[in-house]
Amino acid sequence: MTIREGIIKQASKLVLFLADWLFPKECVGCGIEGSWLCPVCRERLSWQPYQVCLICGAETDGKICPGHNWALDKVVAAADYNDLLVKDLIKICKYHFSKEAAQELADLLWLFWQKQNISFHREVIIMPTPLSRRRLNWRGFNQAAILAKMLAENLQFDYSDKLLKIKNTKPQVSLLAHDRLSNLRDCFVWRGQALTDKTILLIDDVATTGATLNECAKVLKQAGAKRVWGIVVAK
16 A cells, blocks of 8 residues: 555545544434434335336336347346435435445345345356545445445355456546446456356446446456346435
């Protein structure tokens, strides 16, 4: 670790400390103190009633319609991003640097998964969408990794963090849809063993256009993956 990276890491810890002090935990639904989402408000969450193709909106159980020619095979979302409870939790996690909010999102993803009737006949590896080193040092953690580790542990699937982001890019949220693909081109690499015939569950908090998930899927399939699914909290 360079001196500069060390300074950034220490600064990120200070930011996390200040965030906990400045933004004490209050339920995003009712404001009661103690947690970011109280049990009562959790019961109010709107789970996705059905899954659709991320590209065209066709009801497909989350599968990407073949005509779109994407590397990503499927995207399954637990909730609708328009649900204010979910949206606020994600914003607190990403912009208030709250690991505890990320843990709440992980809990929601696991609750959703338990409601599904999903089984796999091939070996499965769970992995997070990666952050660049600069953004990871700035935020202090990768929220997708917190989600992925919990899901892998609960399902007793293998976990890997060998998918890396090697370029710093503009935040996707700041770009128009047609600019998001070019922003991510050639910025992901796989640094692990061959993924021959593996099924990859690629975990993230949000999918909007799916550009990040699809670029990751391209790299993973080049490494031999048979299927790549995106599993997200919201879309």
